[in-house]
Amino acid sequence: MSLKIVVLAKQVPDTRNVGKDAMKEDGTINRAALPAIFNPEDLNALEQALRLKEEHPGSTVTLLTMGPPRAAEIIREGMFRGADGGIVLTDRAFAGADTLATSYALSCAVRKIGDYDIIVGGRQAIDGDTAQVGPQIAEKLGIPQVTYAEEIISVADGKATIKRRLERGVETVTCPLPLVVTVNGSADECRPRNARRIQQYKYAKSPSEKAELESTALYDARPYLNIEEWSVNDVDADLNQVGLAGSPTKVKGIENVVFQAKESKRLEGTDAEIDELIQDLIANHTIG
Amino acid sequence: MNNLIVYCEIEDGIIADVSLELLTKGRTLANKLNCKLAALVIGSNLDGIEKQLYPYGADIVYTADDARLYPYTSLPHTAIVCGLFREVEPQVCLMGATSIGRDLGPRVSSTLHSGLTADCTSLEIGPHEDKKAGKTYENLLYQIRPAFGGNIVATIVNPECRPQMATVREGVMKKEIYDANHQGEVVKLDVAKYVQDTDFVVEIIDRQMEKSKANIKGASIVVAGGYGMGSKEGFDMLYDLAGVLGGEVGASRAAVDAGYCEHERQIGQTGVTVRPKLYIACGISGQIQHIAGMQESSIIISINNDPNAPINTIADYVITGNVEDIIPKLIKYYKKNSK
Numbered sequence: 001m002s003l004k005i006v007v008l009a010k011q012v013p014d015t016r017n018v019g020k021d022a023m024k025e026d027g028t029i030n031r032a033a034l035p036a037i038f039n040p041e042d043l044n045a046l047e048q049a050l051r052l053k054e055e056h057p058g059s060t061v062t063l064l065t066m067g068p069p070r071a072a073e074i075i076r077e078g079m080f081r082g083a084d085g086g087i088v089l090t091d092r093a094f095a096g097a098d099t100l101a102t103s104y105a106l107s108c109a110v111r112k113i114g115d116y117d118i119i120v121g122g123r124q125a126i127d128g129d130t131a132q133v134g135p136q137i138a139e140k141l142g143i144p145q146v147t148y149a150e151e152i153i154s155v156a157d158g159k160a161t162i163k164r165r166l167e168r169g170v171e172t173v174t175c176p177l178p179l180v181v182t183v184n185g186s187a188d189e190c191r192p193r194n195a196r197r198i199q200q201y202k203y204a205k206s207p208s209e210k211a212e213l214e215s216t217a218l219y220d221a222r223p224y225l226n227i228e229e230w231s232v233n234d235v236d237a238d239l240n241q242v243g244l245a246g247s248p249t250k251v252k253g254i255e256n257v258v259f260q261a262k263e264s265k266r267l268e269g270t271d272a273e274i275d276e277l278i279q280d281l282i283a284n285h286t287i288g
Numbered sequence: 289m290n291n292l293i294v295y296c297e298i299e300d301g302i303i304a305d306v307s308l309e310l311l312t313k314g315r316t317l318a319n320k321l322n323c324k325l326a327a328l329v330i331g332s333n334l335d336g337i338e339k340q341l342y343p344y345g346a347d348i349v350y351t352a353d354d355a356r357l358y359p360y361t362s363l364p365h366t367a368i369v370c371g372l373f374r375e376v377e378p379q380v381c382l383m384g385a386t387s388i389g390r391d392l393g394p395r396v397s398s399t400l401h402s403g404l405t406a407d408c409t410s411l412e413i414g415p416h417e418d419k420k421a422g423k424t425y426e427n428l429l430y431q432i433r434p435a436f437g438g439n440i441v442a443t444i445v446n447p448e449c450r451p452q453m454a455t456v457r458e459g460v461m462k463k464e465i466y467d468a469n470h471q472g473e474v475v476k477l478d479v480a481k482y483v484q485d486t487d488f489v490v491e492i493i494d495r496q497m498e499k500s501k502a503n504i505k506g507a508s509i510v511v512a513g514g515y516g517m518g519s520k521e522g523f524d525m526l527y528d529l530a531g532v533l534g535g536e537v538g539a540s541r542a543a544v545d546a547g548y549c550e551h552e553r554q555i556g557q558t559g560v561t562v563r564p565k566l567y568i569a570c571g572i573s574g575q576i577q578h579i580a581g582m583q584e585s586s587i588i589i590s591i592n593n594d595p596n597a598p599i600n601t602i603a604d605y606v607i608t609g610n611v612e613d614i615i616p617k618l619i620k621y622y623k624k625n626s627k
Contacts, residue, residue, distance in 0.1 A: 030592075098457065100398060128435065129558065130406035132394035135362070139398035144489050145362055147391045162492075167386040167552075169497035171359075175490045248403030248449035252416060255441050257576050261601040262588075269591075269609035271617060276606060278621040284568045286458055286587055287509065287533055287622070 002058030003155060005049045006110060008121030008134070009042040009063050009078065011071040015126050021189035041122025043190035045183040048152045049120050050082040056155065061083045061218065064109055066094060066102060075227045079201040080193040085224065087113075088206055091232040093212065096244030099128075105242050108235040110141060111226030120181045121146060126176045131182070138180035145180045146173060150187045161208065289603040291348070292317055292325040292380040293451070295369065296341065296357070297388050298331045299497070300494055303340045306384035306458035311489065313411060315345030318423045320413045321427055323379065324348055330365050331358040333591060334573040337451060338474050348618075352477040355422045356488060360388050361478065363487040371482035373400060380429050385455035391471040393455050403446035405431035409460055409557070416445050423447070429454065430545075438577030441450035442556050453585020459561045504553055509535030510564045512555055512582070515542035516592065517611065523548050525615045532619050538562065540578045543589025556581035568618075571609045591615070 013034035041208060046061075053059040063078045063086030067073045072207035075086035089109045099104065111120060119138075124131035131147070150165040153172070160179060164171045165186050195240050203218060208229040219225055232242060267273045281287045294314045296307035298621075311327060326348040327341045329496040340350040352368045369392065373381070383389035385407045397404035410432040416425045429452040430538045431444040444451040504510055511530040513523050523537065539549035541556055556561055556578040567585035572578060574590075574597055582588070583602055589602035591614045600606045607614055 013436075019560065098403065099394065100401065103394075103398060125418070128406075130394075130399070131390045132404060132406060135391060135394035136398040139395045145391070145395065146389045146490065147362075162388075168494070168499070171492055171496075172494040173490050174490050182465075249405060249431075249444050250418075250447060251477075252443040252445045254435075254443075257439060257441055257580070259436070262604060264590075264600060264603050264606045266595075267605060267607045269607050269614050269617070271621075274551075274607075274617040275621045275625070278618065280486050280585070280627050281566065281586065282625055288626070 001056060001061075001155075003052055003117045004115050005052060005059060005061045006113060006116050006119045007042070007046050007049045007061060007063045007078065007083065008106065008137070009046070009065045009074055009121060010122075010125045011036050011038075011065065011067050011074045012039045012125050014129040018276045026125050035072070036070070038077050039122055039125045041124060041183060043122070044185055044187040045120045045122050045181075046078055046081060046083065047188055047190040048149070048183055049118075050182070052118065052152060052155060053082070062086060062113065064089065064106065064113070066090070066106055066109075068230065069206060070228075072165040072206040072209055072227050074259050075112065075206070076201060076204050077193075079204055080198050081191055082138075082197065085227065087228040087230055088234065089230050090208075092286045093232040093243050096247065097242060098247035098249045099130055099132035099245035100136060100248060101153060103133045103140055105232075105235070105237055106133065107140035109136045109230060110137065112235045114228070117177045118152075118155070118179060118181060120152070120183060121181045123184050134180055134182035141180070143178050143180060144175050145182070146175050147182045149181045152181060161192045167264075271274060289378045290377055290591065291326045291371075292321065292382070293328055293350075293378040294346075295381065295383045295389065295392065296329045297384055297386065298326045298329060298334075298337070298419060301333065301337075303329070303337070303457075303475040304384060304386070306386060306389075306456070306464060308340075308344050308486060309458070309463045310347060310382045310384065310456060311341065311344035312464045312466065314380075315466050317375060317380065317411060317413055317429070318345075326378070327389055328352075328369065330360075330368055332356075336471065338472065341469045342472050343465045343468050344471055345395055347472040349472060349474045350477055350480070351443060351474060352479050354479045354483075357479070360392075361488070361490045361492065362391055362395055363489065364483045366399065367391035367484070367487050367573075368477065368479070368482045370399045370434075372477060375478050375531055378517055381451040381453045383453070383455045385457040389455045397453050398480070400449075401453075402449040402451055402453055403444070404455070405433055405444045407557070408454045408456050409434045409441075409454070409561075418447060419484075422463050428452065434557050434577070434580060437538070438575070438580055446521045451485045457561070486507045490523045500594075504536040504538050504555070504562055505560050507562070509533050509568075509583070510538045510555070510562050510566070510585070511535050511570065512538035512540065512572060514540040514572030514578075515546055515548075516573070517543060517548055518571070520548045522571075522611075525611070529615050529619055533566075535564070537564070538582075540572050540575070542575070568600050570615065571605070571622060572599055573597045
């Protein structure tokens with residue numbers, strides 16, 4: 001049985017190694033100092049999708065991302081690793097969306113894709129760490145969800161068998177198709193880019209990117225190089241449910257994190273100092 | 289009506305710590321809001337479960353008791369939570385930021401179209417003014433959470449939609465008995481009214497749960513290592529020191545990502561929050577996301593060969609030197625002085 005697989009992915013600023021220059025003096029984020037990357041757990045999800053594609057000949061893997069036009073970069077990245085193609089859901093009307101408005105927009109795009117068996121995405125994105133969009137898309141599509149997945153063990157007889165990694169153990173579940181699966185970072189890493197696929201797809205571009213080219217003749221001859229771009233109208237989304245207007249949560253305020261500095265005792269680590277330190281800690285009952 | 293409801297997780301008949309922590313916080317918030325504190329427990333064999341919840345201040349305990357409701361699966365629990373919420377219209381709902389709460393919360397928020405804020409580190413009650421709409425609101429839940437790798441803290445509100453939903457990680461709030469003699473009422477829910485047979489589509493075919501090995505949340509002494517420990521073997525020294533002092537070993541995210549230590553020992557915004565009497569940070573530079581998870585420790589010792597490591601600013605004692613030299617000395621002089 002061939003499968004239609006949709007991979008949800010997000011282009012995120014790399015918040016894992018935030019350097020000193022990541023914040024501007026006025027307390028706002030210096031996005032230019034943070035590289036934009038393929039959200040790590042979405043790569044774990046892509047790997048699960050690519051394995052299903054290999055096990056089920058004739059299957060397709062379509063990437064779906066919402067973001068600014070430059071998010072086409074991660075679609076290309078996914079194609080280098082084995083995805084068949086992808087869609088960038090991009091529109092100014094989507095700006096300022098919280099997770100609920102985001103999941104609504106993405107669910108509209110999935111409905112437009114129409115035919116799908118498995119929707120798989122990372123558990124959460126590193127710029128928000130909310131883990132909400134996957135389950136919310138499942139709810140909006142009226143299909144079940146399996147979160148915290150570590151491995152999609154098999155898909156057979158209209159059912160997926162999935163191993164979940166929870167805080168204190170593992171669980172193996174079965175769930176009928178179609179469903180949404182969110183994948184943990186503990187799952188196997190995504191395969192690297194494939195040299196042949198890089199050659200094949202390096203000119204893959206979205207309409208926004210093609211607008212800067214002098215000639216687009218290549219894209220008529222090789223339709224597989226087209227990355228799709230959908231607007232709010234393309235997916236028939238209700239304007240009241242997208243972007244800031246469609247978001248129940250509002251940001252009331254943002255503060256820079258400043259920790260109260262203490263007056264520290266500075267030690268060089270000599271024997272006499274450590275001896276005294278230990279005696280002090282015992283004397284004030286910090287250690288017994 | 290319009291009460292504050294805590295969704296309570298249960299494992300082997302015991303209410304999860306994170307749920308008791310949320311009841312403790314919920315009690316304070318309910319007093320400010322002048323509403324009742326309710327607990328919702330969904331599972332099986334729940335007779336007497338209220339005895340675990342009343343001491344933490346629960347006024348109402350809703351139970352949905354059915355053999356098929358334990359262990360947790362998404363759709364039946366969502367159906368019960370949403371069904372109950374449509375009837376009793378709580379103003380606030382709190383859940384643990386666990387693999388259950390983070391599976392259930394978003395599904396419920398999507399069904400009810402209410403806002404949900406994940407992984408809050410602080411919850412407060414206060415007013416809000418929407419200048420554009422010319423509206424003011426009283427007694428909203430301030431859902432305060434770090435964002436952007438912990439470099440900023442955002443306060444989120446849900447002005448219009450109810451309930452205002454938030455999840456909180458285990459160990460972030462304190463668990464405290466409100467009144468050992470506090471009494472409330474039990475309301476048994478009719479499961480069949482909320483749940484359809486078709487909600488049981490996900491079948492659990494195998495489940496292996498273990499008790500948590502590490503108890504860093506409750507430890508009074510924590511010896512934590514960072515990327516500066518250099519290797520998994522480097523952590524052995526920390527286990528030696530923790531063993532001698534009677535403490536637990538913790539780790540920074542960088543050390544866990546590098547594979548030096550298992551994730552359940554991670555301290556910080558994406559791990560556990562700890563408040564020990566003594567925190568010894570070894571080779572930890574002190575990214576904000578780590579500091580947020582340990583800054584309330586009573587005494588902090590930082591051992592680092594970088595005299596300007598950010599963590600030093602919040603340390604009571606800064607020892608500048610190599611961990612390989614300092615830690616054996618700490619062990620040596622502890623043994624000498626403790627006799």
